[in-house]
Amino acid sequence: MLSAEIKDKYELVVGLEVHAQLLTQSKMYTSDSTEYGNLPNTHISVITLGHPGTLPKVNRKAVEFAIKMGIACNSTITRNNIFARKNYFYPDLPKGYQITQDKDPICVGGEVPVTLPDGSKKSIALTRIHMEEDAGKSMHLAGEVDTLVDFNRAGVPLIEIVSEPDIRSSEEAYAYLVEIKKLVRYLDICDGNMEEGSLRCDANISVRLHGAPEYGKKVEVKNMNSFRNVARAIEHEFERQIALVEQGIEIISETRTFDATTGSTSGMRTKEDLNDYRYFPEPDLSPVIVSEEWLESVRAAMPSLPRELHHKFVHEFGLPEYDAGVLTDSKEIALYFETLCGLTSNYKAASNWMMGPVKSYLNELTLHISDFPISATALASLIALIDDGKVNFSVASQKIYPVMLENPDKSPLQIAQELNLIQESDEGSIKPLVESVLADNPAKVAEYKSGKKGLMGMFMGQVMKKSQGKADPKVATKLLTELLEN
Amino acid sequence: MKVDLNTVKKIAHLARLEFDEAGAERMQRDMTQILDWEEQLNEVDTDGIEPLTTMSSEVNVLREDKVGEHLPHDKGLLNAPQKDSDYFRVPKVLE
Numbered sequence: 129m130l131s132a133e134i135k136d137k138y139e140l141v142v143g144l145e146v147h148a149q150l151l152t153q154s155k156m157y158t159s160d161s162t163e164y165g166n167l168p169n170t171h172i173s174v175i176t177l178g179h180p181g182t183l184p185k186v187n188r189k190a191v192e193f194a195i196k197m198g199i200a201c202n203s204t205i206t207r208n209n210i211f212a213r214k215n216y217f218y219p220d221l222p223k224g225y226q227i228t229q230d231k232d233p234i235c236v237g238g239e240v241p242v243t244l245p246d247g248s249k250k251s252i253a254l255t256r257i258h259m260e261e262d263a264g265k266s267m268h269l270a271g272e273v274d275t276l277v278d279f280n281r282a283g284v285p286l287i288e289i290v291s292e293p294d295i296r297s298s299e300e301a302y303a304y305l306v307e308i309k310k311l312v313r314y315l316d317i318c319d320g321n322m323e324e325g326s327l328r329c330d331a332n333i334s335v336r337l338h339g340a341p342e343y344g345k346k347v348e349v350k351n352m353n354s355f356r357n358v359a360r361a362i363e364h365e366f367e368r369q370i371a372l373v374e375q376g377i378e379i380i381s382e383t384r385t386f387d388a389t390t391g392s393t394s395g396m397r398t399k400e401d402l403n404d405y406r407y408f409p410e411p412d413l414s415p416v417i418v419s420e421e422w423l424e425s426v427r428a429a430m431p432s433l434p435r436e437l438h439h440k441f442v443h444e445f446g447l448p449e450y451d452a453g454v455l456t457d458s459k460e461i462a463l464y465f466e467t468l469c470g471l472t473s474n475y476k477a478a479s480n481w482m483m484g485p486v487k488s489y490l491n492e493l494t495l496h497i498s499d500f501p502i503s504a505t506a507l508a509s510l511i512a513l514i515d516d517g518k519v520n521f522s523v524a525s526q527k528i529y530p531v532m533l534e535n536p537d538k539s540p541l542q543i544a545q546e547l548n549l550i551q552e553s554d555e556g557s558i559k560p561l562v563e564s565v566l567a568d569n570p571a572k573v574a575e576y577k578s579g580k581k582g583l584m585g586m587f588m589g590q591v592m593k594k595s596q597g598k599a600d601p602k603v604a605t606k607l608l609t610e611l612l613e614n
Numbered sequence: 615m616k617v618d619l620n621t622v623k624k625i626a627h628l629a630r631l632e633f634d635e636a637g638a639e640r641m642q643r644d645m646t647q648i649l650d651w652e653e654q655l656n657e658v659d660t661d662g663i664e665p666l667t668t669m670s671s672e673v674n675v676l677r678e679d680k681v682g683e684h685l686p687h688d689k690g691l692l693n694a695p696q697k698d699s700d701y702f703r704v705p706k707v708l709e
Contacts, residue, residue, distance in 0.1 A: 152679045159682030168700045172690045173682075189679035210667050217630055219704040266707060276701035279690075404628060409667035414675045 130367055134374060138335045140366045141343055142295035143255075144358075146308055147286050148318040149262065149326040150193045156261040156285035157184030157227060157413075164324075168278035176283045178223035183412055186211075190285035191234070191416055193317040194259045195426045197287055198235030200311050200433055201254055206232050207418050211259075211410035219277050220264035228288075230407040233258035234418075240291070240311070241435060242303040243453070252304050253292040260286050287317075293332065293343060298359035298366075305329060305355045310434050314459045322354055329358050333365040335373065344369070345379040349393050352386045361386040364393055437462045445475035454483055460497040461487075464504060471508035474515055481507060485525050489533065501536040502529075510540040519544055519551050523597050553600035555607065558591070561599065562607045565590040576612055584608065615653060617645040 155162055158175040175182045191209075198205050212230035235257035243249050264282035266275050289308060295301050309327060312318035320327050329352060334344035349365060352358045365384075372379055384393040434456045441452035456462045461482065468478045486507075490497060510528060513519050518541070519528065531543045544550050552558055565587055566573055576583045584605075591604045622642045626633055633641055696703035 154677070154679050154681050159677065159680060160684055161681045167687070169690055169702065170687050171684055172687075173685045177685070177690060185675060185677045187679050188676040191676070215628075217628075219702075219707060266704075267701075268707065273706060274696065274703040275705070275707045276698075277704060278701060404624075406628070409665070411668055414668050414670055414672045416676070417673045 130370055130374075135367070135370060137337055138366075138370050138373075139338050139340075140296055140298075140362070141293045141334045141336060141346075142301055142362055143293040143332040143346075144289075144291045144295065144301060144304060145330045145332070146289040146291075146305070147262075147328040147330075148197075148289065148308075148312050148320075150190050150285040150287065150317055151319060152187055152189050152193070152285055154187060155283035156187055156190050156259070158283055160283060162284045166280055168276075168280060171280040172282075176222065176279055184227060186413060186416055187285060190259060191418075192426050193285075193315070194234045194257060194287045195418065195423065196315045196317055196430060197289070197312065198238060198257055199427055199430060200315060201235065201238035201240055201257070201289075203235035203238030203254060203257060205418055205423055206234050206236060208232065209234055209259075209416040209418065211413045211416075212407045213410050214405045214407055216405055218263070219275060220266045220279075220282065222264070222279060222282060226261060226263070227410050227413070228260035229258035240304060240307050242300065242307050244303055245299055247449070250300065252294045252300070255290040255292050257287050257289045260288060262286050293334075293346075298362040301331065301362055302355050302359045305358060307434075309355075310457070310459075314431060314434055316431070325353070331358060331362060331365075333362055333369070334379075335366060335369045344373070345381050347379065347381065347393075348383045349386055350383060350396070353388070357386060357388050360388075360391050361393060364391055368393070431459070432462075432466075434459070434462070437466065440466075441475075441479075445469055445479075447475060447479050451476075451479045451483065455479065458497070464497050464500070467504040468508055471504055472511045472515075474511055477511050477514070478508075481511065485529055502532050503536065506532060506536065506540060513540050513544060517551060517553055517600060519549055520601060523549050523551070527597070548596070549598060551600045552595055552598045553603050555603055558595065558599050558603050559607055561591055561594045562587075562604065562611060565594060566608075566611060573612065584612075587612075615646065615649040617642055617649065621645075 149162075152162055154160060155176065158173050160171045160173050160176055163171065175184055195205055197203075209229065210232055211227050213225040214228050214230070215225040217224055233256040235254075238254040238257070239251045240254065241249060241251045262281050262284040264277050264279040266277050268275050291304065295304060305322075305327075309320040309322075312327070313320045318326055322328070331349045331352070332346045333349060334346040336342070336344040347365060347369070349361045352361050364386075369379055383396045385396050386393050438452045438456045441447045441455060442449060447455075455465050465478065465482050468482070469475050472478055486497075486500065486502075489495070490500060510524055510532065513528075514521055514524050523544075524540070527547060527549055528540050528543050531547070532538065532540060535543070569587075569590070572583055572586065576587075587608050588601065588604060591599055591608065592601070595604075619638060619642055622633070622638050622645065625645075626638070626641070691697045691702065694702050
């Protein structure tokens, strides 16, 4: 372990390359299905297999998805798109080249604003986002002499999102990935599942002394299958590289692989040690020109973005940053909440309901908000029932809400009436209850009068019990105080 | 332009081709000749001209995102030098 003193001398510099598998039905350049989990080598065609004389053709939707991501990141959209061949030999790449973009990626520049755990904000600049195709899947099974190859995934559309070396800590890397995942899910262009490989991340990591004008030699780390592991790999590399520099050993620019069980990285021994991709323009594809009209139609179809909803929740609904953060975590929750706020003006109550009873129900049953049985309208009328003083929050959340979950068609008022839960706020009917509680507990009353004011809670509890939870707590408190203080 | 032997070896490696000494020298001669011949193109003034990236003047030849017909599994595997009932088989890539 390095001492904090040594570590503090160095600055971590990280850039991330994120591959996002696009949620299209068909592949990037052919009409093969992109569906996951089928029998090996069934979603293939002569184009996918790289047979001679075949012609690829670009999937319009994949282009639109890439443009959407660019708009969401404030990138400049390239109008004249030319594809390129990246040449290398690997068994999962049947053509011997990958069709990607080289000199003019569809999105140039842009940024991804992130919020760090301490609440501070930072913007990570993007270099580019380009379109390309996925490779097939190789399996290296133990005890098997061959490598087995499945081409179902070959040609599935990807965008590669390349950040500038703007990231300075593993927390920033984590926050950036969370934001990217949120964006692709809001845009509905990728399911963002890193464990299943629909979102993949490579990290370019280097270290330098604070204030050094040049970046250090960068090391590329691959094979991290979760956000947490990306952060771990960065931490490990930071220490490993500092230790080398401190010993005066030169860092080699290499590709390393992360091992999740040990939390460390090791150099990858590949048979291809010469990385020379010899990019050249793809002659089989004509240029894709993004007209003003096309760009505008994509822009017009953009959904609300997490930061837009966050801004709305804070500035229009007056919610704390924390609430807005939780509520915009997932698009579906955010949209449900937005609908709810169109039906009630008690935004803070709506937020409390979402973050409390609604979320705990969903978490408990590991359900998605789309499976949530209660409509926004019904939840809004439950909030109104409380605001009108008909029931209190604890009756609403403990008695009415569970019945609503079972009977989504019943209105909260109907349930409250059937269960005889409508709160009693008429002094005339609460007073006898209060009087009888006091009459039943003469000793406690005496204690209270001699100064044990803490007994008020006990009296309240008794009154609520006698009223079967229906007494308006405000009225009951007022009556108790009046009678006890006299 | 004279192509040196190292360049021949590098390109051969990238293209996964193997030459013996005599073959490499023959290749070196041929490649030099080809490049020399192509150098005639340098006589043309291409200042201010965008590189030609495609032979056709068409743009936006796009597909709608629809799933089409797949190649039947057995046909796809038919010409593979090594295969089993599910997979293409290749010499082991990772140790």
